[in-house]
Amino acid sequence: MKTSTNDMIMEVKNLKMYFPITRGLLRRKIGDVRAVDDISFEIRKHETLGLVGESGCGKTTTGRCILRLYQPTDGSIIFTGVDISKVPERKIIEHRRDMGVIFQDPFGSLNPRQSAGSIVGDPLKVHRMATGKALKDRVTELFKIVGLDPSMMDRVPHEFSGGQRQRIGIARALACNPSLIVCDEPISALDVSIQAQIINLLEELQQKLGLTYLFIAHDLAVVQHISDRVAVMYLGRIMELTDSSELYENPLHPYTKALLSAIPIPDPVAERTRMRIVLKGEVPSPVNPPPGCHFHPRCSLAIAECSQMRPPLRDVGNGHYVACIRV
Amino acid sequence: MAEKPKVSIGSVDAMGATAAPPRTSEWRRFARIFFGRKLYLIGFIIVAIIVLTAIFAQVIAPYDPIENDLDHRLQPPSADHWLGTDQLGRDMLSRIIYGAQISLLIGFSAVFASAIIGALMGLAAAHYGGWVFTVIMRLTDVLMSLPSIILMMLIAGMLKGGGIWIVVFALGFGSIPGMARMMCGQALSVKQNDYIMAARAVGMSNWRIMLTQIFPNAFPPLIVGLTMGIGGVVMGEAGLSFLGIGVQAPTPSWGNMVMDGQRFLMTNPLLSLIPGVAIMLLVFGFNMVGDGIRDAIDPRLRGVL
Numbered sequence: 001m002k003t004s005t006n007d008m009i010m011e012v013k014n015l016k017m018y019f020p021i022t023r024g025l026l027r028r029k030i031g032d033v034r035a036v037d038d039i040s041f042e043i044r045k046h047e048t049l050g051l052v053g054e055s056g057c058g059k060t061t062t063g064r065c066i067l068r069l070y071q072p073t074d075g076s077i078i079f080t081g082v083d084i085s086k087v088p089e090r091k092i093i094e095h096r097r098d099m100g101v102i103f104q105d106p107f108g109s110l111n112p113r114q115s116a117g118s119i120v121g122d123p124l125k126v127h128r129m130a131t132g133k134a135l136k137d138r139v140t141e142l143f144k145i146v147g148l149d150p151s152m153m154d155r156v157p158h159e160f161s162g163g164q165r166q167r168i169g170i171a172r173a174l175a176c177n178p179s180l181i182v183c184d185e186p187i188s189a190l191d192v193s194i195q196a197q198i199i200n201l202l203e204e205l206q207q208k209l210g211l212t213y214l215f216i217a218h219d220l221a222v223v224q225h226i227s228d229r230v231a232v233m234y235l236g237r238i239m240e241l242t243d244s245s246e247l248y249e250n251p252l253h254p255y256t257k258a259l260l261s262a263i264p265i266p267d268p269v270a271e272r273t274r275m276r277i278v279l280k281g282e283v284p285s286p287v288n289p290p291p292g293c294h295f296h297p298r299c300s301l302a303i304a305e306c307s308q309m310r311p312p313l314r315d316v317g318n319g320h321y322v323a324c325i326r327v
Numbered sequence: 328m329a330e331k332p333k334v335s336i337g338s339v340d341a342m343g344a345t346a347a348p349p350r351t352s353e354w355r356r357f358a359r360i361f362f363g364r365k366l367y368l369i370g371f372i373i374v375a376i377i378v379l380t381a382i383f384a385q386v387i388a389p390y391d392p393i394e395n396d397l398d399h400r401l402q403p404p405s406a407d408h409w410l411g412t413d414q415l416g417r418d419m420l421s422r423i424i425y426g427a428q429i430s431l432l433i434g435f436s437a438v439f440a441s442a443i444i445g446a447l448m449g450l451a452a453a454h455y456g457g458w459v460f461t462v463i464m465r466l467t468d469v470l471m472s473l474p475s476i477i478l479m480m481l482i483a484g485m486l487k488g489g490g491i492w493i494v495v496f497a498l499g500f501g502s503i504p505g506m507a508r509m510m511c512g513q514a515l516s517v518k519q520n521d522y523i524m525a526a527r528a529v530g531m532s533n534w535r536i537m538l539t540q541i542f543p544n545a546f547p548p549l550i551v552g553l554t555m556g557i558g559g560v561v562m563g564e565a566g567l568s569f570l571g572i573g574v575q576a577p578t579p580s581w582g583n584m585v586m587d588g589q590r591f592l593m594t595n596p597l598l599s600l601i602p603g604v605a606i607m608l609l610v611f612g613f614n615m616v617g618d619g620i621r622d623a624i625d626p627r628l629r630g631v632l
Binding site for chain 2: 067
């Protein structure tokens with residue numbers, strides 16, 4: 001990478017998250033779900049890194065590892081100069097202040113018995129950043145920032161619409177002025193009309209507050225719109241990582257090509273000529289992934305070597321990384 | 328996106344909010360739902376009458392509940408003795424009134440003590456999982472595998488003396504495993520929600536998550552269990568008294584009144600029937616109040632009821 005370490009806010013190296021499968025009374029380990037299987041990437045200051053992939057490819061798990069909601073099996077996560085994957089559970093709270101998270105489900109991610117104001121104020125209370133009047137002022141300010149009426153502070157989440165609830169979630173994520181926000185599919189549970197509002201809000205906040213996003217989604221068009229760089233994940237591994245425009249104009253990995261070919265084109269003439277690459281077969285189980293390249297059983301370019309060794313994520317120029325030996 | 332006017336982002340939602348119905352106060356809403364249904368209202372009235380009776384027993388009881396009057400034994404209801412007299416000539420009405428005091432005291436204290444301990448055990452088991460869960464849940468399994476009446480007899484028998492607090496302890500101890508079980512089950516299901524994950528991401532401590540996030544959401548379904556528990560404990564006390572190890576004579580409790588009356592079941596059925604009906608009303612009343620509270624505090628029912 002050309003960028004110096006100063007520009008980086010987070011560096012993830014060889015991150016692995018295996019969930020053990022146990023069976024029987026003695027909880028004997030019989031295998032692992034390899035949700036995230038040795039991935040490395042970095043997030044630069046003030047950028048939006050998109051993370052795309054289909055369901056079960058490990059993108060949400062990656063986000064939760066970064067927040068240390070899961071204890072990674074292996075690898076390091078260097079955030080503001082500290083490897084937070086090694087920080088003991090008791091000390092992790094100090095680092096959580098600099099990280100925010102926006103969840104997918106605006107219905108499930110807010111405590112139904114807490115008022116909206118109290119939910120937004122919680123991070124401030126937990127980190128002892130404000131009390132009393134100052135707390136109330138800050139919460140009011142946060143409500144205004146995300147476009148909510150501060151007079152609705154005493155209402156419970158149930159009384160808000162889906163989009164408003166997601167705004168409460170965003171206000172909570174912003175409360176402690178974090179430098180990094182993990183957006184875990186923040187719009188996929190919303191109506192299309194609300195999606196645009198939330199995307200606009202996130203972009204506006206990024207400009208105003210100088211935020212950095214890790215934007216997890218499965219909607220390629222949305223990711224292209226909001227991201228500076230995009231990482232494509234498949235079965236726990238990063239297949240391709242490059243600038244957003246480069247990825248969409250010049251995809252190199254056969255999986256990325258197949259993914260992009262699935263995006264409908266809003267122009268009916270162009271849409272008629274769109275060539276859809278339909279992948280054969282199903283995504284293999286992360287319990288028992290295929291040897292070598294995880295994608296080779298479904299790849300049209302696969303050769304014998306593809307099943308022999310794991311292709312490294314290599315630079316093919318201009319910060320375009322791809323994990324394929326055939327390109 | 329930056330060139331977009333900022334107002335447009337917020338205004339759509341702000342409009343939606345103003346269209347929402349005006350907010351009534353928490354207490355008003357609670358009262359509207361709780362008293363809006365006849366059954367809850369009846370339950371509330373029954374419980375209120377019993378509680379007031381217990382509080383003002385000394386004022387309203389026409390006779391001393393303990394003093395014998397052997398000239399007027401086993402009398403049927405009359406103007407002097409509205410509910411008649413028992414085998415020692417004591418006024419039944421006065422004994423029922425004083426009995427309410429004892430029965431409620433035992434019911435409330437046993438249920439609340441066991442609820443606090445049981446809820447803490449259940450919360451801890453659900454939140455920490457692992458060996459904490461195993462130890463606590465196996466312990467409750469052991470306690471539950473003993474028939475509760477035998478467990479209570481064991482405790483009441485071991486701690487001789489027959490004081491009220493020993494009865495409370497025996498009955499409360501018997502209810503702990505049930506409370507722990509209920510709380511644990513509720514807490515485990517609440518734990519699956521994203522807001523618990525969000526609370527952890529915010530940096531909340533385990534204790535804070537347990538008390539501010541899990542407990543308020545796991546507790547309401549337990550209210551029904553608690554109120555039913557009060558009825559159950561009153562019945563348990565009746566059972567213990569019936570076996571002669573509950574509240575000791577001459578102190579009147581509804582349980583030992585049923586027991587005292589059973590010898591005269593053929594000749595004077597009212598002696599058992601009256602305290603029996605009192606127990607029944609109390610259990611019914613508390614069950615209805617429990618259901619009413621559950622409906623009234625559930626925010627998901629807001630606007631529906």
